[in-house]
């Protein structure tokens with residue numbers, strides 16, 4: 221199974237010029253690189269998705285940072301998963317901690333979004349993880365169990381293998397503080413256990429469980445290679461194509 225290296229560009233690249241410069245650098249970094257064990261996914265803001273598909277869509281896959289759960293209609297300001305699929309996006313980040321925190325996303329709305337992404341044929345990148353306070357209260361396991369059980373409610377075993385799960389402790393996002401390899405491995409085992417109990421071993425073998433939170437080239441081994449994760453979700457460092465592709469090369473092995 222290929223390792224996933226996903227870049228979440230967040231609300232950056234403010235002008236067409238900035239976008240074009242980023243794409244030029246990313247193309248240069250990817251040129252001639254044979255990363256055959258790795259699948260790279262870049263998630264730009266909605267307004268740049270078509271340009272990314274046109275420019276680098278043959279070398280990397282493109283995803284969105286969010287979606288809405290309905291397909292069409294009177295939902296001012298929202299973006300349909302079908303619209304994204306039709307402009308050739310393939311992935312969608314769902315339940316990122318910034319969306320939970322600033323936009324009131326709950327396990328329930330995240331569940332609706334996961335289902336609508338699957339219906340539209342997008343691969344959901346489903347983020348789970350505890351806050352600093354929850355970690356301090358020794359609640360990490362409870363939080364992850366709840367996020368997964370409620371997030372995956374009514375999702376069938378046939379569809380479950382399509383979901384990518386990100387263990388992204390909220391305290392590690394944007395903080396330059398990372399968990400130990402053992403903590404990451406512990407979270408991965410817990411996630412696999414919950415999924416196995418819910419769906420059966422046969423159906424969860426192919427599910428990719430990746431790590432996110434302050435990933436950089438220096439820490440890529442500790443957060444991905446050592447705990448045998450199936451990839452990483454990269455925030456800030458994905459804005460620097462040289463660093464992002466360096467992370468992918470380390471993970472590619």
Ligand code: PEP
Pocket residue numbers: 228388392393394395396432433434435453454455456457
């Ligand atoms: C993220 O927001 O998904 C993320 C991992 O951010 P950072 O790498 O900047 O911590």
